[in-house]
Amino acid sequence: MTDTQTTPNLSPRQAVVLSRVLGSGFVTIEALAEEFGVSAQTVRRDIITLSEKGLLQRFHGGAGPVGAAESARLDHAAKRDVAKPEKHLVGARAAAIIPDGASVFLDVGTTIECCAARLAQRKGFRIFTTSIRTALLFDPEAHEVNVIGGRLSGRDGSLTGEEVILRLNDLRIDVALIACSAVDDTERVMDFNTSKIAVKKAAMNAAAASYLLCTTSKFGRTALATIAPMSRFQSIITEVETS
Amino acid sequence: MTDTQTTPNLSPRQAVVLSRVLGSGFVTIEALAEEFGVSAQTVRRDIITLSEKGLLQRFHGGAGPVGAAESARLDHAAKRDVAKPEKHLVGARAAAIIPDGASVFLDVGTTIECCAARLAQRKGFRIFTTSIRTALLFDPEAHEVNVIGGRLSGRDGSLTGEEVILRLNDLRIDVALIACSAVDDTERVMDFNTSKIAVKKAAMNAAAASYLLCTTSKFGRTALATIAPMSRFQSIITEVETS
DNA sequence: TCTTTCGTGTAAGATTTCTTCCATCAAATG
DNA sequence: CATTTGATGGAAGAAATCTTACACGAAAGA
The missing domain is CATH 3.40.50.10470 (Translation initiation factor eif-2b; domain 2)
Incomplete structure (x- = not known):
């Protein structure tokens, strides 16, 4: 019973996290934790939740938009003859x-x-x-x-x-x-x-x-x-x- | 007396790194290393060079545009920052x-x-x-x-x-x-x-x-x-x- | 030719972040 | 009131990244 898609059930803080990520391009966990006055753990959990819904992309140390680094990462860099x-x-x-x-x-x-x-x-x-x-x-x-x-x-x-x-x-x-x-x-x-x-x-x-x-x-x-x-x-x- | 600005003495690869970062918002070191076919260390050195010139911002695991949060140079980024x-x-x-x-x-x-x-x-x-x-x-x-x-x-x-x-x-x-x-x-x-x-x-x-x-x-x-x-x-x- | 310089690759230790597990607390539920 | 659920914070070990140091080869210069 995963009703994940239909309901964009985001907490207020998660919504702000998402806007920060989409707005700035990349935000560190540390910065978000400081902004909200919560632990890094909590921010990390928010990011995991959002990434599971495909709303952002996790990185080591923070998070970024889905379309951003992904483009230059897997697809475009495209395993083929990568740019030498x-x-x-x-x-x-x-x-x-x-x-x-x-x-x-x-x-x-x-x-x-x-x-x-x-x-x-x-x-x-x-x-x-x-x-x-x-x-x-x-x-x-x-x-x-x-x-x-x-x-x-x-x-x-x-x-x-x-x-x-x-x-x-x-x-x-x-x-x-x-x-x-x-x-x-x-x-x-x-x-x-x-x-x-x-x-x-x-x-x-x-x-x-x-x-x-x-x-x-x-x-x-x-x-x-x-x-x-x-x-x-x-x-x-x-x-x-x-x- | 910083003579750093006048000569944007970037190697071809560094120029592309910069364009990737500015274009994608955030790029991982791993992705760049794979794209250029060089070691992560080399990419890291490029990023250090570019960040010292203030052209981008280092993050743990990659790099992003300078002032991702408080960007005042790109009207678009500024607009995105307002994203609620x-x-x-x-x-x-x-x-x-x-x-x-x-x-x-x-x-x-x-x-x-x-x-x-x-x-x-x-x-x-x-x-x-x-x-x-x-x-x-x-x-x-x-x-x-x-x-x-x-x-x-x-x-x-x-x-x-x-x-x-x-x-x-x-x-x-x-x-x-x-x-x-x-x-x-x-x-x-x-x-x-x-x-x-x-x-x-x-x-x-x-x-x-x-x-x-x-x-x-x-x-x-x-x-x-x-x-x-x-x-x-x-x-x-x-x-x-x-x- | 020899030397210097620069860019690069590799390795080991230090640092940071991540994952996992558990304890706490508040609100909702019986 | 007791229980459950969910959110949160903390700690220990695992994993990833960073820093530092050294070696190699190519290119430039003496």
Whole structure:
């Protein structure tokens, strides 16, 4: 007889705990115990209760919102090819060739995010992206950040679908930074997700110049379908010197 | 004579760590170590470096944005800090009246996010939203999540602009959940941001039924411009019993 | 070439937090 | 009035994290 879902039966203090957590992003047990004048044990029990209802997430020493760290934790960090140092090198190199004030399309992917983190430290870019995670890296007051709307297709925050394509077809931008899953032996740039491939193609058509960002680990592999031949890119940016 | 500020001399990885922390609100050392493929010790050193520069705050087990509690730099964080338990009550009540499988527009705002967190625990909703923060609360495999594309207009993750309006005009959805800044004495529902008001209006036009989510603290106040009269809403959902 | 510097990984001890169990107290219930 | 239920605080052992210290290798400089 667990009637857990139907009744959001929270004590007044638990409700405040929840608001503190959702409001501040992260709160320590100690701080909460002090605020309420109760023992850490009691706060801990409140947090356990709330986490069992899925209203927040427990951490060692405190608690945070469910959507917060979880996103960067299990799903996004996603057991797969987690971001290696190479990706940061690729991102830094790509950011270095983008002139100030440029209009830039940013693809979905951790490598692109590394690049975005660099660009975000500068000012005045016109950003177009289909990744809501990438969008959040920028300060809207320092840059013009445009999110190409569409259907959310994964925990990576990628937007895909017809709307995205239609919108991209209307755009004319300076540079497109594209990520990929593989570059096969015949120099075809490939990916596994056909929806994302369509977005990448549309972005490349809308851009005066396209750059491929990928680590060398992608070379010699193959994937589901082709994005474009390597020759279609202005340059391929990897973690090794191409000189 | 602290020359610390002038040169944000961060390694690529440190920059991404910072972006993760600022983006997610809280990130564990373990998660970061896994993401970058380095030891926890290295991540800890990065975090120590960043915290010494005042760029983030250390916690036992991870790191979070500086001044998570008394943040004065981000208006969004400041707004969230005001989040009272009432908002969760409002969110829970609103979620309770949404039937399974409904197509729902979710406005921008912390109250809406409270509601979204509830909806995300169920399955099969068709979500339309202009808040990329709200979008991230849902699992794309459990729901159809559509982000209405536009220009990012604030740290709250809100998308506004003509594109948003045009897209909303083409939609036909079941329910719109709207937030507001004030409800004045003549029962006009108001807000401060005209761009966001336009979005709210368009969403209400696209929806068969609209619900206003607001705490009673909004009543008797005034704001910049009017969204709609109270009578335009199917129901006003607050934290008090309306019986 | 040698040396220095920097970033990194590893290990042991110290510290903090967590879990579990039990005792207390108040309110509700018989 | 006695009992039960629930919330709370405390203590001991377990688990996780932090600190400190040292070693290694790469890169920069003498």
